[in-house]
Amino acid sequence: MRRLLPLTLLLTPLALAQSDAALAAVDAAQMSIPAARQKAYPGSALTVRQTLAAGSTYTRQVVSYQSDGLRINALLTVPRGTPPKGGWPAIVFNHGYIPPNVYRTTERYVAYQDAFARAGFVTLKSDYRGHDSSQGEALGGYYAPGYTTDVMNALSSLKRDGRVNAARIGMWGHSMGGFLTLRAMVIDRQVKAGVIWAGVVGDYHQLLNEWNNPVPASIPARILNLRKQAVAKYSTPRQNPQFWNQLSATSYLRDLGGPVQLHIGTADKEVPVAFHTSLATRLKALGKPVQNYVYPGDNHDLSRNLRVALDRSVKFFQQHL
Template sequence: MNKITIAVIAVLVFLSGGFWGWFITSNQLAEQGIIGPTISPTPTPKPLLVFTFEALAKREYRGSQIEIGETLDNEDEGYSAQLFSFYSDGKKVTGQINFPLTEKSNKLPVIVLLRGWANQETYRTGSGTEKAAAVFAQNGYITLAPDFLGYGGSDNPENDVWWERFNNPVVVLNLLASIKTLPQADPERVGIWAHSNGGQIALSALAISQLKIPTTLWAPVTKPFPYSILYFTDTFEDEGQALRAEICRLEKDYNVADYSLTNYLDRIKAPLQIHQGTADKSVPVSWSDELVEKLDKLKIDYQYSKHYGADHNLVGAWNEAIEQDLEFFEKELAN
């Protein structure tokens, strides 16, 4: 063995001895409380994982007792309008309930109505749903239209834009679970009417639960998330800068595909009726066209009506659309 090799071995022995001496001494000092133990980095909390479609599909929705509140001013004949409330995962949610003024010896079918986006500053209970709800109530249906958290007399959502968005289907599923507490209602005969972003919420709830609830969708928002919300930011004062920052924050810690409805359409088992106005400037006709192409491939039962010249609220074809909905629910919710 030459002198160089001997020297290298000697250095390695010295260094390893120094390491083990440091390791043993450090452990002894830590045990004696002289220095603290080595601390591993704390994992980043990911509270929104409970809202992935997979996670929401695995949990239970128990709802609560539906409480009936004050009577609302109602000049229309054929039904009474009142406030109602229930609890969704411990948070109070309010809304409007309509009761048909009909013979109540038999339990009545129920329509849950889900509105689209609304400005919190100008919103009032019933906004976006009251006209359709009136027609359904006049035709013998109990109607329930939740305000959602942060609206009407409801509790506020958590202080996170994504928590608020992803929790909306949870509110709907807890409301559906609460219908059985209404003595006048038949929980086996329930339908959903939804407009715009309410359509996205309805489809999400159907995909999560796989409930076979007949659902009619007016100009539903059905593009992949987060494009489905970025599309509307051209009307924002900051042109969507704040929202894009929030999306970057979300994408840093989460896979956004886990929160996108379009990846879970195959879970839907409910019959659907879709209405789309050709003059809609909020939800492009192509969105609904693309949706029905996907439904075709998935062999999901649907009916699709294009209303020529009708806008986002189906003005120009409103009576035609609501009549089609009455026929749809009469067929699907027959005794």
């Protein structure tokens, strides 16, 4: 779950050529919220790829779904027993940055999903394209639309599943996954509630100018270059606010369809606490329901307050889904 990992991507010449082609097709304008709202996210049936050891009160499977014609893998948990009328409530899990070639479906966020699964929620943690054995190119979440599309199709796939109550679906996101969660909530008002831990939830002015932590060595220069290309083409947020505001989920907070719960530690070295406090202030100013938790001295993973934060998150979803 940490961003600072001394790893490099090992790519064959063929993979590099494929990446170059994918990068050439990326334009920051594809990240605009209006463009995202115009796109179709049909999702698909969830196809079982592997059945895993069950949890105490739920089943676990690696499944896949379709997104932009790509097979995206995900970790699915389903409560045992008789579902409530209309089906189980569900949560889309959006993980934070992990080097795509290191990420493994079953190795991260296990305790997080377990907490919600034991509380009676279906959970689906998408691998995103290019992660583990998911198809497609991993081009990052901030300047290319692929991860957003994968999250939206994960949401649609859950809506199609007969075990799930399509009117009772929320999202949980950590770090980059918080960025994706907020975007999804303003794209689709049917996301009933969202919980964001240590989220990259600033607007693009903040992302470009107030996010000064060291860049993980595992992020290839060609991915980082997408930011430079966007600024070269569209100028800075200060010079061209109309363009960048359309990319920022924070410009569309009035369109949220449900409440938000925020968590962050004051010793977070990965994401500025200012992103969190700014979003909380904006939501309150708009009269949007928000719960705001700041943990003194805690880190990016909320390690010192993990059980408290999980309990608060579970209770929040129980109240709002």
